[in-house]
Amino acid sequence: MTAALASPAVTGGAKTRINDFSIQVATVNGSGSQTANTVLLRAIFQMGVFVSGKNLFPSNIAGLPTWFTIRASAKGYVARKATNEMLILMNPETAKEDIAKADPGALVIYDEPLQLDKLRADLTCFPVPFQKLVTASCPEPKLHKLVKNMIYVGVAARILGVDMEEAKKAIAKQLKGKAKAVELNQNAALAGYDWAMENLPDQDHIRVVRDNKTQGLIIVDGNEACALGAMFAGVTVVGWYPITPASSLVETFIEYAEEYRKDPKTGKSNVAIVQMEDELASAGVVLAAGWAGARSMTSTAGPGISLMSEFIGLGYYVEAPGVFFNVARTGPSTGLPTRTQQSDIEMCAKASHGDTLHINLYPGNMEECFQFSYDAFDLAERFQTPIFVVTDLDLGMQNWSSKPFTYPDKPFDRGKVLNQQQLAEIKDWGRYKDVDGDGICYRTLPGTPGGKGAYFTRGSGHNDYALYSEKPEDYVSVVNRLRKKYETAKSYVPGPVFRNLGSDKGILAFGSSDPAVVEAQDTLAEQGVKTDYLRLRALPFTAEVDAFVKAKQVVYVVEQNRDGQMANLLREFYPEHATKFKNVLHYDGLAIDAKCIVDQITAFEQK
């Protein structure tokens, strides 16, 4: 061991980063490291410290490198941090490169035979004889690969000052009651801890100290939060097709539906879930189910939205409701399917051919993933149109701490649907008549008895009575009304959230960029650049967005794509302010970090 730190500090010296660091764990995918990483994250969380976890995984089932970063932050910053204070290197394939990229001063835990200590003098190395410890702690050779990862949890716990009782609790939670597995893994973690206690020195670089920031909080990923939102929204038809990073949304929903969406008397299901043959079929199922009066949804990523686009245009034009989750990944094409991006913004805003404008929701945290998913079903039925809930891999698949979700007491809004009695009272019903002047018409559902209300839905030109028409004035009247409906939506969609430090310089961002923007805003303010931050939560742009854009001298539009897609939409909708919008971009597939925002805004400011 080299450069061992002599200080026996328990709570750390003056320079010690207490509850403020990032750890990166490099492993091979398929080796069970995900469990170990989650245990470490949970153990820190249970110590009352804010943590976030980001899994950087390959598009592969087993055998390729994978990295997991855990960030602890006393200030509550949960964005990815560009620098790591500690590395745990378990993958011989990438170890040399990982070491080369390590930030100066980082602590490095690694498998002893890799002999990484010779490579850089500015790191603190902790070689660990993993194989020896595994053999000693686990009698079954075929489980060695799995428990090996638990050993680094113990070692890291010792180095960071994490209470082993918390690690043990986290293991029990993670392995949900599988007694034998729990015991085996707890023993492995303890073996690592005990060995490190005896053989590794103290360090005062980084440290976990018990706090109370996470009391009552949950750890959840966005796909689970969305699945729960949909479940409480009473979704009854789901058509889907597997795709990373969107699959786990429906898969989690299926697990919950098994338990909570069965008729208590008969055990029969009150939701139909069909894995379709592709996304085209999924979109058809969603829209037809919505047309027939069900609450329906699908979950997909960019390639799926591309395939669905013809149907989405149909849904928009015939006015059929449906909820489309887009858990975005890095495109185009297969792109980087296990990496994150916000690069389907323009596509979802306008999916399909012809003139189409869709309502989009952009949740920016776990509570909003839950709440907006719930609200999306109301909006779909209120506006009789496809609604997009746009998240991304970062929100959808990473671990986030969050306040527990609030029960959505608000009853369902089923929109303007006429039943038999109402139809009987209406003299001159027309499916597409704008009776209320808000662009939203009254619909009927197939199967309504009474001999009134049947109509023919068609993607071809139609008039107020849903009759075939190629008359120019009928066509214009319908598409203008659809545009009016989009205007009406402005008073229904969630408005933006502000974090104003008092400035005529604006930042506009949305979705998963939020934590990095908040952190960047603070850093910029420390450097003398104050900003007002508007976090956009939906399309269409609402009156608050209008006011913000008008009031600011400059609006830095932060987003995770190459072309500045949201900025493009803003330029389109606010042409007279087009020059105000400056692109602040991040699009390498990693989650956005505060530093890249600070650097780009600083560069603009210095111009």
Add this chain to the structure above:
Amino acid sequence: MSTATPSAPTNRLGMTKQDYVGSKSTLCAGCGHDSITGQIINAAFESSIEGYRVAKYSGIGCSSKTPAYFLNQGWGFNSVHGRMPAIATGASLANRSLINIGVSGDGDSMSIGMGQFVHAVRRNVPMIYIIEDNGVYGLTKGQFSATADKGSHLKSGAVNNLPPIDPCTLAIELGCGFVARSFSGNPKQLNAILKAAFAYEGTSVIDIISPCVTFNNHDASTRSYKHVKDHDFPLHDLGFIQYSEVEDVEIAAGETEIVTFPDGSKVAIKAIHEGYDPTDRFSASKAIHESMHKGEFLTGLLYINPQNAPLPEVLNLVDEPLVSLPESAVKPGPEVLAAIMETLK
């Protein structure tokens, strides 16, 4: 409710045939598709179908326009090219009390929509699936479709060099429990098949040869009226007896085979074609292949197995239509959310 003269005959619901019509057709005069529309109207009337429960689906094509021409009492959804099966799947799951009629073309189902056809049949979506099969793309002005026979000519003289796809043998292969072929020029047979299809619970695939008088009715076409009339080999005399009439109808013993549906309805099949068993999937397949080889169109109920479980049953859905479930049934209470939040802490 009836809008016709008092003398017009009524069905069990007191409806006249006029109650089953749709808007005026805009297809070419003489188009086979219009004859099929006429038979759908007849069969629905005679089977006393409740019009408000009918949902009509289609893709795009001349054939796909026809749901506007029958059963105005029902709801229609003319969707996108080749995607009718997905529409039918979604709506039929949303409301399992609907009576679902899908109309498609040979282009719609055997080319662009082949994937959806295959999977809807495989899932046994509760629907009548009609393919109005003219061997061409009518609406885009007469290009060959995937059911065109090899060697078949277009009016322009172009020859089709590719083998046809046969929806019927394909459907049998996919496990479909109701596979029929008919001809728009054989109203009696088509009527019996359609009535039987109304009584069938899963996907009933009906391939109906339906000549396109504008683009594919010349002498060199194997889908012309003349050619089909000359090559139509009905397998059997079909009789359909609805459950409500079963008691009143006497079925002659002898060579007539009776197939009973779960609702009690019966189909009486009196064989014409020797050695053909419509309840045996393998022998049915074999006989169809052999006759195709000889250039014949075998028509009739090619294969029948009324016991296949339809999709809502496979999914173990509640009996009540999902669209009718109240909020209280589909929105778990606050205690459920609280319990879930506890597990995430």
